[in-house]
Amino acid sequence: ALACAAYACIPLSHGDNGSSISFLTGHEDVTKESLRTDFAKFADTGGTLCIYMGMSKIEEIVTSLLQGGMPLDKPAAIVSNGTLPIQRHLRCNLGDIVQMSQTSDLVAPAIIFVGNAVGLSFRKSWFEDRPLFGRRIVVTRSTSQNSKMKSKLEELGAEVLELPLIEILPTEDRTLVAEAFAGIATYEWVIFTSANGAREFMRLFFLAYEDIRSFGPMRIACVGEATAAILRAYNLEVELIPKVSTAENLAQELVAT
Template sequence: MDKNQLSEGIVYLVGAGPGDPGLLTLRARSLIEGCDVLVYDHLANRKLHDWASAGCERIDVGKSPGRHTMEQSEIGEILVAKAQDGLKVVRLKGGDPFVFGRCAEEMLALDEADVPYEVVPGVTAALACAAYAGIPLSHRDFGSSISFLTGHEDVAKESLRVDFAKFAEVGGTLCIYMGMSKLEEIVEKLLVGGLSKDRPAAVVSQGTLPGQRKILAPLGELVEQARVGDLSAPAIIFVGNSIGLARSSTWFDRAPLFGRRIVLTRASGQKSKMRSRLEELGAEVIDLPLIKIEPAEDRKLVAEVFAGIATYEWVVFTSANGAKAFMEIFFRAYSDIRSFGPMRIACVGESTAEVLQAYQLDIELISQDSTAEGLAKELIGTDSLDSANVLVITGNRNREILVDVLEGVGRAIVDTLPVYQTDFADVLEAPVLSTFLKNGADAIIFTSSSTALSYVEQSDDLIFEGGARKPILCSFGPQTSKTLKENDLKIDLEASHPSTDGLIDALVEHFSASG
């Protein structure tokens, strides 16, 4: 192998943190964004994969109870082989690589193969779960030591490898990883070792994520309380006097949508202000794409429009998808943004405007409501349309009302340029489908008539299992509501005004009222 090629390859052993992507280090994010290969396990949040480039190779080496993707030796072989191919490899490991992350074994494999590597620390689960659950791990009056223990070091091993009876004598706070499958045995050994049944204890499951759950109980009642609460792995078990200072409610679970599972039906691969806002408010957001967006252009029409692009007085963008597709076509035709011309720009909603603002384009008009009707009214209010040449950027499913109003009431001369098409996505291809049908959700959001029609069309594949939460149906605005009603679907919630903020405000109000 060429020495220069070998010298370029490197492995980064990166801590993915406990779950919340916001707890990842800046160094870790930078490496994920620039890597050639992403090797990940199941405790690393899948959202982190979105930061990798489209061309990045993704390799799943995760282990979970009853499922072993590959042996540890095989993982080491992959890391060595990819680095020796001259690639930048990120080995993404849940929590911190050196805290029960088997980083030492992978380091040895890399050392033996003389492959360069770097270790990037991560926030370990015990510290993060305790903080998000409001559980102090130390207090000068209740405990001045913290011990990190593991219920087992390999999901394939059945026996405990830590003598918990001896650790009962240590005192302080015990933080026990990977112990849920052996919880009863662990508690029994701690009691045999001398800990009181009244010693404060806790279990935090799915820590730092919207689905986080916890129980606080005396050690003697912990097993039964965990069973009643149906807490499962991944989880951290805490035992110690300082745990008694914790409260049932914390800063994290007081978020207005905490514990709510919200389903978005938009096309996959799209940045979403709605997702970000819902997650900020504590919701668990899952994507169930019901539509797909694909480029679609009439080359002859594009050539005609671009030949006369300087003659338009307004260009109107009806969606973020249209804005993205248009700019891609534009830069195939022109290399300089100054070729855009003197057109004034109007957009439906903030999300559409943000696409164009990224190119340093000034937006003359952003409609308050994210509807064609709202934009048409505001454009007419500018008194600039009479005999004006207007270009409307559309998709294949855009309604004609915008063009009709601009031509009829505004007396504008309107050309339309379709640049993308919306089709139904096959719901059976959605990775979350089985989980969604098994567990259900609290709400499903329809942001367009297209998503509503796709839901109706594929209803036979969207039948919930017994015991699943039945979601309320939420509509982005009047037109989407009309489509749902025409198909005999009950609308439980409609945005106060057609916008992301309007819909989220309605969700918060609804769930606050329902408790």
């Protein structure tokens, strides 16, 4: 309840609007037809009620609170799937919460909050206000490269699914490598379109040759700074990096040279 309230920017206590917090269960044994908790007794506590698992019994809970003397205009809120990328919430008065919960897309698991402090909540939730909140994004990069992108997307609010469709397998066949690198020094340009390609190229290069000078006079073009950094680590000068890091822009700028 505390985390759900924090992620929806709902205060649970305030010096002037409720200094106590009660945690209640709104759904007990499925075989019970009615609630065992007497919610009417909590209607005049003056604090905030945090009601777990109450969506299926929300009408009965509200009726009990009203019968206990709680006013219709008492601030209330519901947080569904709290702290998850699919979190949703609504704020309203106690008298409207049953109807609004039925017409909204809020589903269990959810927590119901009732109390004066709830009325002090911010209208915007820092968690739900992130630019990619509510988006589900599939990352198809290799597992070894997923973590940084996944973290950045999650920080922006996205739900990230990892589905690696690329697997890079090394070769240790020196004969095959030597054939691939035969005549390498006769080319004018060597073009790297990915960091993976640059990294594996240099590994294979040193399987075929022992001296970096065997690289020859070729000019080097890279699709972006991350790829270029791998070549610079070998003290190789990168002469062309497109302003926009795409293969299309790299090709256009190569043609223009």
